Amino acid sequence: MVSAVTYLSGEVSLSAVLEIEGLRKTYRSRKRGVRHALDGFDMRVEAGQVHGFLGPNGSGKTTTLRTLLGLIRPNGGRMAILGQELPQALPAVAGQVGAIVESPQFFPHFSARDTLGLLAQAGELPRQRVDEVLELVGLRDRAGERVKTYSLGMKQRLAVASALLKNPKLLILDEPANGLDPGGIREMRGLMRDLAAAGMTVVLSSHILGEIQLICDSVTIISLGRRVAFGPVDEVLAAHSQGAVRVRLEAVTDLPQAAETLTRAGIRVTAEPDHLMLAGVDKPAAVSRVLAEQGLYVSELTPVAVDLESVFLELTATAPVPGQHRQVDQSMKVGEPGSGATTGGWGA
Ligand SMILES: Nc1ncnc2c1ncn2[C@@H]1O[C@H](COP(=O)(O)OP(=O)(O)OP(=O)(O)O)[C@@H](O)[C@H]1O
Structure with missing residues (x-):
């Protein structure tokens, strides 16, 4: 576990593995005009935590994660991973960050073991790490079979295994439970907890709020490109349970x-x-x-006593729909009537 102590505004706090302050990203297109996907977004994740990143479709989650990974250039704000400023330090910290932000494509005729072996070779990682991660994600018994015979859940686990190969300090997963049956979701939950117990910091976005409530130590809720709630899960729930x-x-x-x-x-x-x-x-x-x-x-x-789903509904004025993506756009369009309103949604 990262044990460094940082001094912020005179207070002693645990070391932040991930810090984002005032992040802004504006998309411009001739057809859709100017959209503020991120509008001064803040996020902080402490070492060794499983942190849930929640928000309705189009609220800015993927934009945040892609910006962190250097795939998109922000228009303003600051980001740091493991205390190093991004994007300048990205080459230095890349080896300590494992991420699945978009579903990775695997060669269908390769087995999981071959796939990971190839990735380990490309990353100059020891071959034994392949068997370790196969064991970790529960794919060892099927590791010799071709990926094209895998269920969606198994492909998902292979993706997680590929992100774990370099034994990262920070693991970022976008919708890791997508396509998993209840048994697979339970296994994934156990895996996340084991990784955190071993000192890894895990950030995961998900629409399955009950799952997030079970797995995560802390959460950030984003709506319309801004943080609307954050903190330890029990504190966020307690803050919103008053008067429910x-x-x-x-x-x-x-x-x-x-x-x-x-x-x-x-x-x-x-x-x-x-x-x-x-x-x-x-x-x-x-x-x-x-x-x-x-x-x-x-x-x-x-x-x-409210659950995370009720808090999410109250703060974002919309309900999450597992497996649905981008059918309604929550980001603000500049100059649109109602831009800056606090509601968004899946409603259409
Ligand atoms: N390349 C792009 N060009 C223009 N607009 C974009 C682009 N990528 C994202 N957006 C817009 O930015 C906003 C935020 O999108 P983003 O994908 O970050 O949301 P999200 O919270 O990840 O949503 P989802 O849960 O549906 O994946 C949306 O309005 C989206 O339409």
Whole structure:
């Protein structure tokens, strides 16, 4: 584990493996105009953590990761990995960063062992590392079979194995659980925890929020190119659990009117099929009073501990859909009515 201690603004903190401050990236195209994919984005990941990077489609996750890896040039801000400024230090830190940002393509007629052997040779890594990573990702027993016979989950594990070959200090994975069945997801979760326990820092983006809540020590949530929440998972949940209340009505058909009434009363409401979730409620009695005044009668009013999915919904005003990508664009288009609004989404 990286054990260095850094001094920030007079405070002692653990060493940050990854630091991003005020990162900006603007895409310009004749057809779509100017878009701020990253609009002053901040992120900090401490050593030895599994860190979840969450955001709706089009919120800027891939742009952030591609910028970090030197594949895209930012328009402003600063980035550092292992205390070294990027992109200047990229050649120096590249050997300590393993990443899968886009699904890697493998030769279909090669086996996993041949594929990794070739990559190890190209990277001048010891051959024994191939068997170590095959064991780590649980592919050892099928390592001699051709990649074209592999399931999506096995290809995903091969991709992770290829990123682990150089025994990186920082592992960056974009949607590692994509295409995995529940058993595969559980194995991947165990692998991430084992890697972190061995001192590796893991950053993973995912749309499977329940998984992130189980695996990750800390999270960053991005929306419209800006950080909207960050910190240890339990602290983020605690901060958003204050005043969270579940409301059921005698008549389910009254829910839309109740949602409207409560929203008008200044309460944040998320509608679920058979109940409403409210946020920031100081006095639950006020909720039943406001509703009763409209002839809407409450059958349940329960304070609840929120999960990461509810926090994500509240902060980004949209629900994640596993496996869906870029069907709705969350980035701001400059000059568009509503640019700068805090909502985005998958809705279309
Ligand atoms: N090469 C590009 N040219 C123009 N716009 C781009 C380009 N790449 C990304 N964008 C835009 O930048 C915004 C952020 O995209 P990005 O891919 O970083 O989001 P994301 O959070 O990774 O989304 P997803 O979860 O769908 O992968 C989107 O509006 C996207 O359309």
